[in-house]
Amino acid sequence: MGYHTFDASRADKLERAERRFRFCSAEELRWALGADADATVADLGSGTGFFTDVVAPHVETCHAVDVQAAMHEYYREKGVPENVELVTSGVADLPFEDDALDGAFSTMTYHEFASDEALTELGRVLTESGRLAILDWSARGSGEAGPPVEERFSAAETTAALEDHGFAVEHAAERPETFLLVAIAQ
Template identity: 55%
Template sequence: MGGFHTFPVERADALEDPSRYRYCSREELVSMLGLDDRDDSTVADLGSGTGFYTDDVAPFTDTCYAVDVQSEMHETYREKGLPENVECVTAGIDSLPFPDDHLDGAFSTMTYHEFSDPAIRSFEGTTDSFHDEALAELARVIRPGGRLVTVDWSADGQGEDGPSVDERFSISDVRRGLESAGFEVIRDDDRPETLAIVAICPE
């Protein structure tokens, strides 16, 4: 079961607002993905929208998939202009059309709350007994040792931008969700309004 909702297509222009870099810059994203010195990787942008961050990451990859459940977002992205190495994929994160271990990495910017299972917020068991379909699918398609980068609105933020606080996850929620799917969290930063987590796919 996924999160609350997807971003409204009629507000797609807002996804091109340069002020988004206040919360995550191109440099930070590329660095967290470990793409600084390689250009032969295959990476997916999870919940790509109009391709705002896809455009930033694509030059550092061989192939960058723009994954979004809304085909209308891809249409908007195509009208804007697709980089040559970007392929649009219309799919939910819990049912990705990739073979096992196909991706070297994947990232989501402000979309984790849209696809992850909100039940983790109230889950009191061990992470071994929690199953998030979207995160399990990411563990399947990212190669062993590949990176999953998550930047999202934090439940500990003020809620002045982005979704309401009750739709967000805390950094501990995200960490527990990732660990339940077998990921190893190697970095977690809780910032004033957002969180950033880098996780390694299980070997």
Template identity: 55%
Template sequence: MGFHTYPVDRADALEDPGRYRYCSREELLAMLEPTADSIVADLGSGTGFYADDVAPFVDALYAVDVQTAMHDRYREKGVPDAVEFVTAGISSLPFDDDQLDGAYSTMTHHEYASTGTDDTDSETESDGALAELARVLRPGGRLVTVDWSADGSGDAGPPLEERFSLADATSQLEDAGLDIESAVDRPETIAIVATR
């Protein structure tokens, strides 16, 4: 995702069902609102934990990850027919304009949307990633973002200084030209639905 990535040697933790306490399958599907003919992307798909949940409800699901080793781990456990692997960063997605009906990221927004306050290249990367998401979503397409909250305890997930508050994350998405449909601050996470 550009700034840092989840360590492949800890990939087994991505399969922990305890992750559902931060975002359940049902919650993700309710926010994404997929249909049988939807084309969606899992941004930072890792080992496919959430891709496996969404794939049965869509026509095509692009598992996007910058690490080929994560794709390899996903292949090892078995991949639903609807899933296609894409190795790319969020700032350079290989999709046509308006190609996706939806996209979602679970606990990865902080990885590709880092503001990099002391590094102008990071800020450019962030702007590029969010603008790229707006580009590939069709008009009316949905972007679901569930990520660690800067206002959380910090007991799980990345350090607090790497996270965004709900206000900062929604501002980033609005600045990229997306409309906020819903934005919720929870005890440890934020959940945002944005549309183009």
């Protein structure tokens, strides 16, 4: 089950490129998502839109999904690209039609929404062969950055959860503080 969300009053911390790109580069995220220029994708737990802005110029539509309206307010003040749609929702109850998304990505937020309900919902909204890229804090990390270690999942735990929900994990990499998974909806 997922844990608490990031405190929206500290949203400025999410805009520090030197810290954000330390754990996931723009190129790596775009590679993991593998979206075509005509794709419709969703950033799950988009927060301030930091990583949404990395992906949006390379796809047709990007839904910035966040459970906190305050994060969307921050993003509006910063400036939302024309092809980004703000969606206030939890991942377990996405307001999309079946097979509506060609891809979805989560950067440092999987631990916040991890649940059977959320993974079932992702399987519903992703097209067959839709890609899901998850970069998150690893349970094997030190806990010096990110959420407490006890609130994290390992790459192996996340792989098992995804496979239990019908995803095929195409790539899994455990790192010192994070992990990266690429899964395909079946």
